[in-house]
Amino acid sequence: MDSNPNLNCNFVDLLQSQQDSGIGLESSPIPLFGTQATEDSNCEHDSPVxxxxxxxxSQTDDEVLISSWxxxxxxxxxGNEQKSGAFWKRIADYFAASPKLAGLEKREPLHCKNRWHKINDLVCKFCGAYEAAARQKTLGxxxxxxxxxCLVQFFLSTPK
Structure with a gap:
């Protein structure tokens, strides 16, 4: 039981008054959906990247990258007073300056970073395999x- 029976009427009146006022969006210079393509857009004619x-x-690339890092x-x-982007740019520059890679295309800093993380992950797995093999060391x-x-454990646990 509502204490005010006209409460619902007021909300309906409010909704109707807002609809009647009309903002006039159709005359607005801003399109309703600005990100939609129009019919005459040239999406299919855009050149692909x-x-x-x-x-x-290569193994030489990996060795130079490790040396650069x-x-x-x-x-x-x-020291370590540099941002990640500057750090990897310095590594990529050092990598590109290597005489072992003369004549090859430069690698981007992001490519060096991604490759380093793959190498580092494998090194950590190898260290774990070595520690496990050392713990199982028997007399003699x-x-x-x-x-x-260690190598047997590492290659069994690491997919190619």
Whole structure:
């Protein structure tokens, strides 16, 4: 039981008064849906973005990237007082300046960063396999035996 029976009428009146006022959107200079394409747009005639062929990372590329990362991250002058983008740009520049990669196309900083993270992930897995093999060391095993066992565990646990 409502204490005010006219309460619902007031809301209906409010809705009707807003509809009657009319804002006049059809005469507005701003389109109702500004992101929609019009009928005469040339979407199908736009030229596709030219993509370059991917260049696989070679073992030499990986070695130069690792060297670049080590030399850049151990730089005592700059240290760790740099943003991620500047850090990876320095690595990409160091990578591109390597005489081992003369004549090859430069790698972007993001490409170097992505490849480094893949390498780092594999190194961490290898370290874990080595620690597991070292814990299972039996009497009479030397470092070569541990390394062989480590490599077996690493290649079994790492998909190609």
């Amino acid at each position: 030219q993509r370059k062929e991917r260049r696989a990372w 080590l030399n850049t991250s151990k730089d005592a002058v700059v 095993q030397n470092e070569n035996d541990i390394l062989k066992q």
